Amino acid sequence: AQSVAQPEDQVNVAEGNPLTVKCTYSVSGNPYLFWYVQYPNRGLQFLLKYITGDNLVKGSYGFEAEFNKSQTSFHLKKPSALVSDSALYFCAVRDRNYGQNFVFGPGTRLSVLP
């Protein structure tokens, strides 16, 4: 079975500081990994994905994520946080060998303080 864990419910960071939002996953096969962001009363917006190749993936709005197969992690990072980055972040996994649906983590609320 596929599963995603986001160990932190809330992450607080000062504007201009680097941020990290953590994600670990479990799949039986090789994963496709995704990060989505959700603003209040909005749907999910795609940030980035890992398919294959380079373990460091760059996405929208200056975000990047590092895939670590041995640690089964896919942490989201940004070198310099903005107040406008404050939102709910979801990590998702799709097992290439099982079905077409995504399994989402519980979400991490990011607060960037001015």
Added chain:
Amino acid sequence: DAGVTQSPTHLIKTRGQQVTLRCSPKSGHDTVSWYQQALGQGPQFIFQYYEEEERQRGNFPDRFSGHQFPNYSSELNVNALLLGDSALYLCASSLRSSEIYEQYFGPGTRLTVT
């Protein structure tokens, strides 16, 4: 290029009633997935439609049913509503032939059951 659209935006129903939610996929997409996002949780996969058939289903009771039309749009129906069905219902569209199967989400329908 129109993205994924959903209607209505908000809906209030009484326990025991039935509800229908609608989704139009992103232009060029042929597959629609539905997710339920309860307050404070990540999206949970309900089911997926492709070629007007349900292709995969998550752990949801038969009260949840759907339909896909020849133009790829989709409906989610929930019968005998329970208070626990109150949630944000998200529709996501994708292209079946895409190996990566990236999903694009609509803004969601907020269902409140009283």
